[in-house]
Amino acid sequence: MACNHWLMKTEPNTYSIDDLSNAKKQTTCWEGVRNYQARNLLRDEIKKGDRVLFYHSACKEPAVVGLAIVEKEGYPDTFAFDPKSKYYDEKSKPDQPTWFMVDIKLEKKFDHPVTLSELRDQASLKEMILLQKGSRLSVQPVKKTEFDKIVKLAAKKSN
DNA sequence: GCCAACGTTGGC
């Protein structure tokens, strides 16, 4: 089965692509998603081997900064069980977890990130969820054509 | 820092 494509947002102040690059095995769990629509994707849709656009949000220059691959499919977000975690949710129980996460592994950090404004310049990317007004979904599906286009834009900038 | 848009909460 063909892999699917996703975009995951992170605030670089909290967790950046350099953090992922420096992580053990360049792999991390993607904890802390507390939105039901995104949860459903993490729990049900995102599969091992799927490809991910790694996006920096709420920063000086919002951009797709690299690529990652799903290493481990949806499993309970254990941070929700830890009262000391900022992601603690008393309503989520280990025997019936509310929140889920996946593990992702760095595939490539772009030499030249593809900025939000560059994405907006592309007619072929007009339908991306990321670019829709008011869209704030932190884990979102991306079409293969969109994914490939963005990879191509990043490669082009390296020339 | 501002503020529009969105999601959640909770009173009724």
Next chain:
DNA sequence: GCCAACGTTGGC
């Protein structure tokens, strides 16, 4: 079930 109030996201 409605909807106002509130908290959060995230571009600018």
